[in-house]
Amino acid sequence: MVGGICLVHYEIITNPVSGSGKGRQVSRKVQQALHQKRLSFRINVSHHAGQPRQLAQQFARQSLTDTCLIVIGGDGTLHEVVDGLLNTQQKSPLPVAYIPAGTGNDFARGYGIARKPLIALQQILDAHHLHWINVGHFVNSHHQSGIFLNNFGTGFDAAIVHRTNTSRVKKFLNQHHLGTLSYVAKAIGVLIHQPSFTVKVTTHDQTETFQQAYLVVTSNHPFIGGGIQVAPDESIDRSELELVVLEKKHFITLLGSIIMFAAGKVTKSRHARVFRGSQLQYSVSPAQHGQIDGEELGCHQFNLTMTCEKYPFLEQSIRTK
């Protein structure tokens, strides 16, 4: 028994291809460490996209007790697992812990999880309590819904995700620990080609329309794109979301704002507006690229209502200790 929780078994869901193969390496290290410590665990390898969600739902339906689900992968893998768990009826929710093995690892930064796998594992083994983190929830005008642990972006950042994911050099740069460089290189390409668009934002007390929006991001914690602070004041502990709308007035002022974005100061730009709340609504037109937690959504007109929900993670966070 450890404080409020008693864990005797770890089910591990791992994505071997996350971070261009980092998932496989991290999984091997974690497996060795748990084996040496003679702890009870089982590795469940994901063989295709969508399988982390299926595995998580399978475990959730088993009403496991004294068990923690450890996820090894990037933000996309963790997203799938938490989405699967939140969409499965559970008597008491299966707690989640996370060992980052992706490229950007923004969730780990936002929650305060060590990015070195064996330290992250030690944080899990040392955990005394559950920590109910905030999770962003969205529903669109076609009643399709989903979650985000990091952010939901349309425009500039989503176009970068699209270009980076379709880039042939992504794997090479990731293997040489240059994933952020790949993001920056694509950002320059997007800057040259991406036009502005219209966004209408509604909060509990106001409606505002932006005719020249360029970047629209709703965040659950500060980080995007591998450590860029798009919402520096946001916290995963708070039951609210932060929406940043950056406008493109002229190319030169946009360049200034994007430099501020890269430096983590976009919310200080004269051309940025920040909205906060537990419920935010906005529509985007014409069709724009969208991304959730770094995974592409395709190019659509968006009409979204964002709210908050909660899910229990192990208290792995350096910040909360």
Ligand SMILES: Nc1ncnc2c1ncn2[C@@H]1O[C@H](COP(=O)(O)OP(=O)(O)OP(=O)(O)O)[C@@H](O)[C@H]1O
């Ligand atoms: N064996 C697999 N082969 C291909 N894709 C997989 C496999 N297992 C899981 N996936 C999918 O890969 C997607 C991306 O995973 P993830 O975000 O964890 O890695 P990444 O994209 O390399 O990391 P990052 O988002 O940090 O760049 C997820 O949607 C996940 O479902």
